[in-house]
Amino acid sequence: MIKKLLPIIFLIVGFAAGAGGGIMLMSPDKDMPKDEAAKEKPKKEKSAKSKKKSKDDKASAYEYLKLTKQFVVPVVADDEISALVTMSLSIETKPGIEEAFYAIEPKLRDGFLQVLFDHANTGGFDGAFTQSSNLKTLRKSLLEVARKDLGEDVSRVLIMSVARQDT
Numbered sequence: 001m002i003k004k005l006l007p008i009i010f011l012i013v014g015f016a017a018g019a020g021g022g023i024m025l026m027s028p029d030k031d032m033p034k035d036e037a038a039k040e041k042p043k044k045e046k047s048a049k050s051k052k053k054s055k056d057d058k059a060s061a062y063e064y065l066k067l068t069k070q071f072v073v074p075v076v077a078d079d080e081i082s083a084l085v086t087m088s089l090s091i092e093t094k095p096g097i098e099e100a101f102y103a104i105e106p107k108l109r110d111g112f113l114q115v116l117f118d119h120a121n122t123g124g125f126d127g128a129f130t131q132s133s134n135l136k137t138l139r140k141s142l143l144e145v146a147r148k149d150l151g152e153d154v155s156r157v158l159i160m161s162v163a164r165q166d167t
Helices: 002-025 034-059 098-103 105-121 132-150
Strands: 063-066 071-077 080-093 154-166
Touching (some): 063 098, 098 105
Antiparallel strands (some): 063 080, 071 080, 080 154
16 A cells, blocks of 8 residues: 555655745745835846946957867877867957958968967977966967967967867
């Protein structure tokens, strides 16, 4: 008899726990009468807007442009590919050069790939390749290429992701 009632008890307890969790996670605005919710929202919006303005002023000083595809760099040892390194890059620029950036992206990718190949050939992706000093050197070389192609509007090259897969 208990074996037949046990699934029903679990079902009821599960349903009650789910309903209780849903009620607890409900936003406070739904619990308030409409008049109180209407009074509460403008205050939140004002503070959010003022915070957003100060953040936007700082953020608008730069624009972040992502290169559309990842870079794949082979690591060669003893005349064989011993690993593949994949990287995603973005650049930090002054606003307004997005159109110029995408117009010369193929040229920029070519320059970045050459820097990445040189870095791989000098052992930059061997061992602890994610050390700060190692990545700082790589970022500096990538920045030189970006500034050569886009000018001084580029302030930094950002490494968004890096992964190494040994073969």
